[in-house]
Amino acid sequence: MTAPLHEAHPTGAGRALPNTQQGMRRRNLARVMHTVSAEGPLSRAAVASRIGLTRAAVSTLVDELIRSGLLEELGPERPGRVGRPGSALAVSGRGPAGIGAEIGVDHLAVCAVDLRGEVRSRAVRHGANRGRDPEPVIEELDELVRRVVSEAEREGLWPAGLAVAVPGLVARDARTVVRAPNLDWRDTDLADLLRTDYPLTVGNEADFGGLAELWLGDGTPRDFLHVSAEIGIGAAVVVDGMLLRGTRGFAGELGHVPVEPYGPECPCGGRGCLEQYAGEEAVLRAAGLEPGEDRVGLLARRAAEGDEDVRRALRDAGTALGIALTGAVNLLDPESVVLGGALAGLAPWLLPSLEAELDRRTAGPACPVSVSRLGPEGPLLGAAHSVVRGVLDDPVVVAERG
Numbered sequence: 001m002t003a004p005l006h007e008a009h010p011t012g013a014g015r016a017l018p019n020t021q022q023g024m025r026r027r028n029l030a031r032v033m034h035t036v037s038a039e040g041p042l043s044r045a046a047v048a049s050r051i052g053l054t055r056a057a058v059s060t061l062v063d064e065l066i067r068s069g070l071l072e073e074l075g076p077e078r079p080g081r082v083g084r085p086g087s088a089l090a091v092s093g094r095g096p097a098g099i100g101a102e103i104g105v106d107h108l109a110v111c112a113v114d115l116r117g118e119v120r121s122r123a124v125r126h127g128a129n130r131g132r133d134p135e136p137v138i139e140e141l142d143e144l145v146r147r148v149v150s151e152a153e154r155e156g157l158w159p160a161g162l163a164v165a166v167p168g169l170v171a172r173d174a175r176t177v178v179r180a181p182n183l184d185w186r187d188t189d190l191a192d193l194l195r196t197d198y199p200l201t202v203g204n205e206a207d208f209g210g211l212a213e214l215w216l217g218d219g220t221p222r223d224f225l226h227v228s229a230e231i232g233i234g235a236a237v238v239v240d241g242m243l244l245r246g247t248r249g250f251a252g253e254l255g256h257v258p259v260e261p262y263g264p265e266c267p268c269g270g271r272g273c274l275e276q277y278a279g280e281e282a283v284l285r286a287a288g289l290e291p292g293e294d295r296v297g298l299l300a301r302r303a304a305e306g307d308e309d310v311r312r313a314l315r316d317a318g319t320a321l322g323i324a325l326t327g328a329v330n331l332l333d334p335e336s337v338v339l340g341g342a343l344a345g346l347a348p349w350l351l352p353s354l355e356a357e358l359d360r361r362t363a364g365p366a367c368p369v370s371v372s373r374l375g376p377e378g379p380l381l382g383a384a385h386s387v388v389r390g391v392l393d394d395p396v397v398v399a400e401r402g
Helices: 021-039 044-051 055-067 134-154 205-216 280-287 295-304 308-332 347-361 375-393 395-401
Strands: 071-076 087-091 095-103 107-114 119-126 157-166 176-180 185-189 200-204 224-229 233-239 242-244 336-339 369-371
Touching (some): 021 071, 021 087, 021 395, 044 055, 044 087, 055 071, 095 134, 107 157, 119 134, 157 205, 157 375, 200 205, 200 375, 205 224, 205 233, 205 375, 224 308, 224 375, 233 308, 280 295, 280 308, 295 308, 336 347, 347 369, 375 395
Parallel strands (some): 157 200, 224 336, 336 369
Antiparallel strands (some): 071 087, 095 107, 224 233, 233 242
């Protein structure tokens, strides 16, 4: 059975609107918002030209979006254009904002992103979450959310929704963490614990990281495999600009692909999983180092200083990654592989052995591997931007909620 493709964010936004006059109006409002967001500032005439509607129709839509506080007029366009200058339109820097949150094994983070894509507020708490009951972790996360929302509101923003990235399997209800082995959580309904007055979406951190790469990456193709890592290793599969989630929503668990069938036990219950060779803690063990708060920074510093134990551990991790990725590349035939999360900071020492395995084992032409400029920020930014994309996709609903 073919695993389903979903619009490129797991928030439910972007769903099909009915083929009615009202549905057409909402689709056209979304087209205006996306056009101004991607290419603005633009005049009404320029928007009309790009989306193929009359200027009168676009003016009506623009007026509605301005009244809703989603667009704003900046004044006359720059001089030098032929004809009477129109008023330049831009996405508003006030109004709805996307609130993104991340639950990591050793940190919590929250940020607010406005419709222009700018981070307007941010809060982070460092500390171990592994093995803790979900309730106190969510209480601490809720405090961070409240702090960020309060700071955003002082700048004229209001939360359009909250999206939470977690290192585990998330049910299709987009609220239940089915299993997060590195947190030791099972069947945890975050909506029951994190009570908000605005829409809540929970998603896998690797998926959000992949979506951030799609939306914010420099020249990222629309078909790629995004790999990210902390303690665990996850992947997001993006096909033609859409997220491949799988029948149950669990696609992308690259860290639990076995690279050595009789290797060490993994918290997932398997043996020889990729995480046991290429996860942060596994690399630290192989290098003879004790884990600390800045694990990636420690490994990168030691490798840059020429520590051969660290370099060998990273070469071996790259080999394990290459073996696991070969299966995914042969199966999916992506245009590229993108390394994100902690892997981005260790790429200089991982890539040679990783690419050697891919070149040796891939059936077709070599698959290029690139490094994300977002690094470990990807999941948090992807979560916040998924809410922003929801506003652009259906501005009517969001404006009414505000």
